[in-house]
Amino acid sequence: xxxxxxxxxxxxxxxxxxxxxxxxxxxxxxxxxxxxxxxxxxxxxxxxxxxxxxxxxxxxxxxxxxxxxxxxxxxxxxxxxxxxxxxxxxxxxxxxxxxxxxxxxxxxxxxxxxxxxxxxxxxxxxxxxxxxxxxxxxxxxxxxxxxxxxxxxxxxxxxxxxxxxxxxxxxxxxxxxxxxxxxxxxxxxxxxxxxxxxxxxxxxxxxxxxxxxxxxxxxxxxxxxxxxxxxxxxxxxxxxxxxxxxxxxxxxx
Amino acid sequence: xxxxxxxxxxxxxxxxxxxxxxxxxxxxxxxxxxxxxxxxxxxxxxxxxxxxxxxxxxxxxxxxxxxxxxxxxxxxxxxxxxxxxxxxxxxxxxxxxxxxxxxxxxxxxxxxxxxxxxxxxxxxxxxxxxxxxxxxxxxxxxxxxxxxxxxxxxxxxxxxxxxxxxxxxxxxxxxxxxxxxxxxxxxxxxxxxxxxxxxxxxxxxxxxxxxxxxxxxxxxxxxxxxxxxxxxxxxxxxxxxxxxxxxxxxxxxxxxxxxxxxxxxxxxxx
Ligand SMILES: Nc1ncnc2c1ncn2[C@@H]1O[C@H](COP(=O)(O)OP(=O)(O)OP(=O)(O)O)[C@@H](O)[C@H]1O
Ligand SMILES: [Mg+2]
Numbered sequence: 459x460x461x462x463x464x465x466x467x468x469x470x471x472x473x474x475x476x477x478x479x480x481x482x483x484x485x486x487x488x489x490x491x492x493x494x495x496x497x498x499x500x501x502x503x504x505x506x507x508x509x510x511x512x513x514x515x516x517x518x519x520x521x522x523x524x525x526x527x528x529x530x531x532x533x534x535x536x537x538x539x540x541x542x543x544x545x546x547x548x549x550x551x552x553x554x555x556x557x558x559x560x561x562x563x564x565x566x567x568x569x570x571x572x573x574x575x576x577x578x579x580x581x582x583x584x585x586x587x588x589x590x591x592x593x594x595x596x597x598x599x600x601x602x603x604x605x606x607x608x609x610x611x612x613x614x615x616x617x618x619x620x621x622x623x624x625x626x627x628x629x630x631x632x633x634x635x636x637x638x639x640x641x642x643x644x645x646x647x648x649x650x651x652x653x654x655x656x657x658x659x660x661x662x663x664x665x666x667x668x669x670x671x672x673x674x675x676x677x678x679x680x681x682x683x684x685x686x687x688x689x690x691x692x693x694x695x696x697x698x699x700x701x702x703x704x705x706x707x708x709x710x711x
Numbered sequence: 712x713x714x715x716x717x718x719x720x721x722x723x724x725x726x727x728x729x730x731x732x733x734x735x736x737x738x739x740x741x742x743x744x745x746x747x748x749x750x751x752x753x754x755x756x757x758x759x760x761x762x763x764x765x766x767x768x769x770x771x772x773x774x775x776x777x778x779x780x781x782x783x784x785x786x787x788x789x790x791x792x793x794x795x796x797x798x799x800x801x802x803x804x805x806x807x808x809x810x811x812x813x814x815x816x817x818x819x820x821x822x823x824x825x826x827x828x829x830x831x832x833x834x835x836x837x838x839x840x841x842x843x844x845x846x847x848x849x850x851x852x853x854x855x856x857x858x859x860x861x862x863x864x865x866x867x868x869x870x871x872x873x874x875x876x877x878x879x880x881x882x883x884x885x886x887x888x889x890x891x892x893x894x895x896x897x898x899x900x901x902x903x904x905x906x907x908x909x910x911x912x913x914x915x916x917x918x919x920x921x922x923x924x925x926x927x928x929x930x931x932x933x934x935x936x937x938x939x940x941x942x943x944x945x946x947x948x949x950x951x952x953x954x955x956x957x958x959x960x961x962x963x964x965x966x967x968x969x970x971x972x973x974x975x976x977x978x979x980x981x
Contacts, residue, residue, distance in 0.1 A: 607815040614783055614809045615832045616802070625832070629819045706818045706860055 496676040501683065504676035511665070512684050519661040520688060522578055522650040526585025527643050527692075534590050535635065538597035539623075548598075559591050563649060567656040581653025581661065588649035589642035593635070600634025601627050633707050636700040643696050647689040662688070729797055731916050732759030732782070732884070737791035739777050751777045753941035754791075764910060764917040766927035768973060769937030775920040776812065776888055778942070782918060783809050783886050795884060805833065808882030808915075810890040814869035816861040816876075822848065823857040826875045833880065840879065847875040851905060867898040871905075878909065885910075885917045891926070900958065903930055907956060924973045928966055929956060936976040946976035 478498045484490065485497035492500050505512065541548045567584055574580040604627050612622045654663025662681045669677035739752040751774040759765050767775050780786040781793055784803040793800045803809075808829075816825050823844060824831075830840040848857060851871040861869055870890055877885060887906075891899045903926060910917055921927050927934045928950055936946040950969055952960055960966055974980035 605815075607811060607813055608817065610785060611809075611811065611815050611828075612832070614785060614803045614807070615829050616805060617832045621832055625828075626817070629817070632819075704819075706862065 493673050493675050496679050500676040501679045504674075505680040505683070508677055508680065512662070512680060515660060515662050515665045515681070516684060516688065518578065518658075519581075519647075519650050519654065519663060519685070520692075522581040522653065522661070523585050523643075523646045523688070523692065526582045526587075526649060527589045527639075527646040529582075529586050530589035530593050530642055530646070531639065534593035535597050538594045538601060541594070542598045542601035542627075543623075552598075555591065555594060563588050564652055564656075567652050570653070571657045576657050576659050580656070581650045581658055581663075584653040585646040585649035588645040592638040592641040592645065594638075596634045596638025596641075597631060600631030603634070604630045632704050636696070636704060640693060640696050640700070643692045644689055647685065647692065651685060730758040731761035731763075731796060732918070733792065733794045733797075734758070734782070735792040737778065737781065737793060738789045739774065739781065739786075740789050750941035752788075753943050755937075755942060755944055757935050757944065757947060759916060759918060760932075761916055762914050763932040764907075764919060764930055766919045766921055766931040766934045767937060768921055768924065768927040768934050768977070769942060770939055770977065771922055773937045773940045774942035775922075775937060779886050779888050779918065779920050783807060785809075804884075805880070806883045808877035808880065808885045810870075810873050810877045810885070810887040812888045812890075812892065814861070814866070814873040816869055816872055818861055821858045821860060822853065822864070822872050825861065825872055826879050828876060829880045835880075843881075844875065844879050847878055848872075850909070851875055867894050867902070870894065870902070874902075874906070874909075878913070878915075881913065881915075883915060885915045887917065888920045889922065890919075892921070892923075899926070904956075904958070906930065907954065911955060924970050924977070925961065927973065928969050929961060934969070934973055936973055938976075946972065948972055948976075 482498050485492075485495060485500075490497075496504070537551075541551055563584060566587065567580075570583050570587075571580050574583055608626050608630065609622065612626050617625065650661070651663035654661040655667060658664050662685050666678050666681035666685070669675070669681060735756045737752055737755045738750075740748040740750045742748050755778065757765075767778060769775050777786065781788045782795070782800060784800045784807070787801065795804065817828070820828070823841075826844040826848065827840060830844075845854075845857065848854060851874060853868060853871055853875075856864065856868070861872065864872065870893070874890065877887075891902045894902060906917075907930065909915075919927075919930060921930075931950050934946075934948045934950060935944055936948065937943070938945040948969055952963075952965060971980060
């Protein structure tokens, strides 16, 4: 088990090291302009030099992402419960949900901007919008795929509807909820960045755009890498919570 | 239904006017879209005496599970009388314990909490239940596994947990649907002795579904043999072997003879 964990961490890191070294060699050997493609060392240097700035710009992005994700959870799970338990609601809402899903999120961003302005609210709204769908759909799917044997057992014990929900349906759906949440947190980061791209005054996405327009490519790349790291950390956090809450089975992903 | 009921009451049929369980002309058919309805059970009548172990023996797909679910109150019969202690069964009763064809354990609960589920659903808050559950678990040889998760257990161990869960609230009627069907021969024989032991201690009435002739004969006071679908009663055999039953009985003449008779009723031996 320990060995497996080590291997799973070791091989990706080795792969990453190979890519970084090749990249560094390429930019140096061919004297690539640092505006076109900064070398890993340029990026690392920019990261260190602008550490305070990058850190300061991380908070708005992180805040919008996490808040959007949490609101999506808080609103999405109850909605999924309604959709899963009511035929009428399911027939009414499900097609609408799927339809809204086909709207490209980047295209809504300018409209959201008109509603909420350049502050935190716009990116939060977009992060929420993209995180909402996978949470609702996966939770509803989980609630609907309760093993029929367990439902029958509950019935034979004369469990009340609330007991069936809280003791059977919900725990059985938890692996699905987390599978949706892991997709949602990844999408929420993207949503927040879209918000910052379209119009905002702060955040890593905003910094990336600004650095890019001033031809400060190393800083733009540093912001990009910070964003990726942010996504990875948030995903890992959700996966960790999953391990704690659902120790009996992982959704895998 | 009500008419049949009262007619039977007036007639006061049979030697025992109020057996523990009484089933008369039970029928079950399932509607099938675009086809004639499927008749699963056709006019099945028998009695279940208090404290007895009665087996329902029949080929796969003949309607044994269906009948058991009807008795459990999980399904309403299309027609007929299904009474336990003189009361029509229309929904699951608290004093029933059901063991299903599969263990049906909750993977998120420990073994102990799986066993305690019926108590929890009943909001029975007493330390006594926990002690009873622990005692049952050690009785079935699962002491030390209380806090394990079902996924860490073998199939036979899971089925034993399911048995404990069905027994924890001390049911007067135990309904078992091929509970040992998926176990290997050795474990199965162990579980049979265990069941007989538990029944001797609790005095519960047991309705036991199986498609194994030897299992039915070894366990039962009486074997009800079903025909192929639609199920009717092909034979009803009282087993005169004394309890407690021991594995040696499997080789005695009476055992073989009864097995033979059941086999004839099933159409598998002459
Ligand atoms: N809910 C249902 N709807 C329609 N048909 C059903 C339903 N339940 C059972 N049947 C049919 O009734 C018949 C009897 O099924 P049942 O499950 O009672 O068989 P069984 O005797 O328990 O078989 P096995 O030994 O294989 O478990 C089968 O033909 C099955 O297809
Ligand atoms: Mg069956």
